[in-house]
């Protein structure tokens with residue numbers, strides 16, 4: 001077994017550097033002082049800086065927690081990493097022979113699609129964004145395989161069944177559409193879909209938010225099992241420190257579009273440094 005120390009001496013699997021996402025053109029008041037704005041928007045021109053100079057690394061085999069209050073930029077970060085949204089500026093690297101050394105924000109559309117479907121899996125905060133509610137569970141999972149150029153119906157069917165089994169959805173329900181499923185089951189179908197092409201990286205956005213506590217516990221347990229069995233690296237977004245505590249080896253804390261603190265999860269929870277993290281941690285006690 002590699003120790004945590006060895007793990008972080010390897011090079012990162014995924015890296016985001018100086019990532020900015022702004023909505024609006026900016027003005028002479030905010031242009032030069034984005035980092036100094038008190039909030040994530042310019043009080044003069046109203047431009048929103050959803051992400052301001054985000055730097056983070058995801059290491060092989062780890063679960064990285066991303067925690068922060070509503071509006072801090074967590075979903076924006078996930079959606080940029082999954083190419084649902086374009087970053088305004090910055091660099092994005094994934095360690096893989098096919099895209100080594102390339103800034104993934106600047107590669108061709110086809111390469112982005114390839115990365116999205118071969119190297120990444122995404123579970124959306126809102127299952128409506130991740131699933132077609134009127135298609136069968138099996139068709140939903142196959143959709144991502146087709147996007148990754150699988151055309152073999154028999155192998156897709158078999159793989160979908162395997163995955164539904166992994167996420168504990170009974171096979172007899174495989175042809176039902178997710179709109180018939182409970183919230184917890186919908187998130188399980190999203191997880192199965194995200195895993196379909198065996199990606200080395202999973203992005204999970206508030207995967208348990210809005211679920212009953214007992215269902216939440218099941219989904220969290222499933223995520224831990226998948227991480228243990230498949231060794232997939234994960235970025236797990238939550239506004240809930242209890243979820244982060246249960247899942248994440250390391251955690252970054254976001255506030256107003258910036259990372260205000262990062263470190264081992266235990267250390268952050270025991271000895272939070274940033275004022276915002278202290279508020280978050282003590283509100284949990």
Ligand SMILES: Nc1ncnc2c1ncn2[C@@H]1O[C@H](COP(=O)(O)OP(=O)(O)OP(=O)(O)O)[C@@H](O)[C@H]1O
Pocket residue numbers: 023040048049050068069070071072073074075076077125239
């Ligand atoms: N299309 C848009 N135009 C302008 N502002 C936007 C747009 N989309 C998001 N924002 C703003 O970007 C900021 C970050 O939003 P984001 O959804 O990433 O937050 P979050 O941390 O995921 O919040 P939550 O915990 O509520 O899901 C917010 O201030 C939001 O209002």
Ligand SMILES: [Mg+2]
Pocket residue numbers: 074075076125206
């Ligand atoms: Mg969000």
Ligand SMILES: [Zn+2]
Pocket residue numbers: 026027028029030031042043044045046047
């Ligand atoms: Zn401005």
